[in-house]
Amino acid sequence: MLSKSMEKALGNSSAIREVFEYGQKLAQEIGEENVFDFSLGNPATRAPKKFDETIINLIQTTDSLKLHSYTDNSGIAAVRESIAANLNERFGTDFEAGNITMTVGAGGALNTVLRTIVDPEDEVIVFAPFFSEYVHYIGNYYGVPVIVKPNLTNFQPDMEDFKGKITSKTKAVIINTPNNPSGVVYKEETIKQIAEILSEKQKEFGKEIYLISDEPYRELLYDGAKHYFVTKYYDNTFVCYSFSKSLSLPGERIGYIAVSNRMADSKRTSVALKTATRILGFVNAPSLMQLAVKECLNEKTDLTYYETNRKILLEGLTQLGFTCVKPEGAFYLFLKSPIEDEIAFCEKAKEYNLMLVHGTSFACPGYVRLSYCVATEKIKRSLEQFAKLAKEYGL
Numbered sequence: 001m002l003s004k005s006m007e008k009a010l011g012n013s014s015a016i017r018e019v020f021e022y023g024q025k026l027a028q029e030i031g032e033e034n035v036f037d038f039s040l041g042n043p044a045t046r047a048p049k050k051f052d053e054t055i056i057n058l059i060q061t062t063d064s065l066k067l068h069s070y071t072d073n074s075g076i077a078a079v080r081e082s083i084a085a086n087l088n089e090r091f092g093t094d095f096e097a098g099n100i101t102m103t104v105g106a107g108g109a110l111n112t113v114l115r116t117i118v119d120p121e122d123e124v125i126v127f128a129p130f131f132s133e134y135v136h137y138i139g140n141y142y143g144v145p146v147i148v149k150p151n152l153t154n155f156q157p158d159m160e161d162f163k164g165k166i167t168s169k170t171k172a173v174i175i176n177t178p179n180n181p182s183g184v185v186y187k188e189e190t191i192k193q194i195a196e197i198l199s200e201k202q203k204e205f206g207k208e209i210y211l212i213s214d215e216p217y218r219e220l221l222y223d224g225a226k227h228y229f230v231t232k233y234y235d236n237t238f239v240c241y242s243f244s245k246s247l248s249l250p251g252e253r254i255g256y257i258a259v260s261n262r263m264a265d266s267k268r269t270s271v272a273l274k275t276a277t278r279i280l281g282f283v284n285a286p287s288l289m290q291l292a293v294k295e296c297l298n299e300k301t302d303l304t305y306y307e308t309n310r311k312i313l314l315e316g317l318t319q320l321g322f323t324c325v326k327p328e329g330a331f332y333l334f335l336k337s338p339i340e341d342e343i344a345f346c347e348k349a350k351e352y353n354l355m356l357v358h359g360t361s362f363a364c365p366g367y368v369r370l371s372y373c374v375a376t377e378k379i380k381r382s383l384e385q386f387a388k389l390a391k392e393y394g395l
Contacts, residue, residue: 005139015360016132019346030353036378038356038357038371040371041373044373045301048247051296068287073275074270075284076102080256084099084258099266100256100257101256103255105250106242106244107242109242110214123170124146124173127174127176129179146170148162152366166198173194173198176213176214178329181369183330183333185226188226210236211234215239219246220301222327222329231259237263243289249289252286309373309374321395322395335367353385354382
């Protein structure tokens with residue numbers, strides 16, 4: 001018999017995966033070229049050439065017994081030193097190797113942090129729209145997700161609602177910029193306001209409230225948008241990073257957590273992160289991947305590919321009469337449904353072989369997410385189908 005928590009999870013299965021699996025089944029029936037699947041955020045660009053070369057070199061020149069052995073639970077010291085130095089150079093931070101914990105991707109990073117700080121019934125605040133797995137991650141440790149309503153004007157956080165949602169039970173706040181699903185990048189003023197509010201609330205309640213910055217799309221920025229490194233604005237911050245998008249390595253599951261020396265009880269917290277990595281069963285991040293990313297910290301995926309896709313899709317949909325949130329980062333476009341029930345709109349889109357993800361799964365009904373990390377030619381051809389869909393709704 002399954003656990004009650006798993007039965008609940010099955011009942012709230014991923015809308016993203018459901019649409020993806022439907023699209024896969026449809027592709028078998030009518031041909032992959034006739035299905036326009038915008039569901040899954042799976043990078044469509046190749047890993048940098050240097051990464052592949054580094055893997056080959058490591059395998060050819062390193063003793064396999066050392067290459068594939070267990071590492072320290074927090075990761076290989078030389079790798080963590082390189083990441084700390086790279087962050088310091090790029091963002092003006094002051095990290096050391098001891099501030100970095102290597103993880104099994106950003107998902108592993110988030111779970112490691114939450115395992116470290118969350119007790120049952122602790123509240124963790126998330127800003128809608130947000131990646132739906134946050135709710136499951138928080139629930140893994142019997143925490144309580146608290147949702148701040150979406151700001152549909154500019155998709156920056158609703159600060160008044162945020163203030164009202166912080167209570168004596170609040171343990172942490174999760175932010176995600178560039179944002180999945182909206183593609184919006186939080187402005188510096190937004191980061192400052194969040195930091196100021198949390199600082200005030202820490203004093204009011206006499207306890208630490210942690211900020212968890214989920215940053216897998218940090219390197220995917222457009223039109224001069226800038227990323228603001230959150231530890232410079234708020235001391236009690238965990239930065240969770242993944243190389244899945246910046247280096248197109250989603251299946252390799254490699255990332256890290258960075259904490260500042262200015263975090264309350266930072267050294268003990270870093271030891272706790274290391275312990276959480278072990279007791280959660282991760283043991284350590286993949287050893288080969290740790291060594292590989294060490295040599296590729298300044299490499300990036302082909303951002304022009306996503307910029308081209310963004311331009312074609314945004315301009316095409318806008319010309320057809322759809323209203324879209326202009327993405328400043330990541331590879332997602334948030335489209336306003338032409339009808340109130342965006343789930344019904346997504347079902348109608350399937351009739352034209354268009355696979356879209358409804359906004360309710362991101363706690364933002366009335367919108368749908370399109371992932372434009374697909375072949376550019378397919379995006380161009382999809383616009384004919386979107387034109388038929390637009391006509392269906394009189395756009």
